[in-house]
Amino acid sequence: MKRQKIRFRFYMILYSLIAIIAVAGLAINIQTIPINENIQKLSGQVKKLRDENQELKLKVLSATRLELVDQMATDQLHMSPPKQVIYIQQKDKPNVFHHAAP
Secondary structure (H helix, E strand, O other): OHHHHHHHHHHHHHHHHHHHHHHHHHHHHHHHHHHHHHHHHHHHHHHHHHHHHHHHHHHHHHHOOHHHHHHHHHHOOOOOOOOOOOOOOOOOOOOOOOOOOO
16 A cells, blocks of 8 residues: 555656747747748748849949949030040150250
8 A cells, every 4th residue: 555655656746847849839839920920931031132232232233333324424514525635655765755945
């Protein structure tokens, strides 16, 4: 009879510990559900932002093409292209400029 009481107490303590561990695990799992949902939501936002960033990079590349910049400078800013100056170097004269003192 004493042995049965000891065995009964042992199993009651064992089942109680198992139940406490199960309830603690469930509580932790319940607390992590909103965190996991938030992670999923933020991951989706990160993907959208990366896609948008890629699109913006492509727009920047296309907007900075030299032809487009030239066209915008002349059409919108009313700028004119610089005058073209052609320099010819004579063979017998060195390419050095001397200024006469006044």
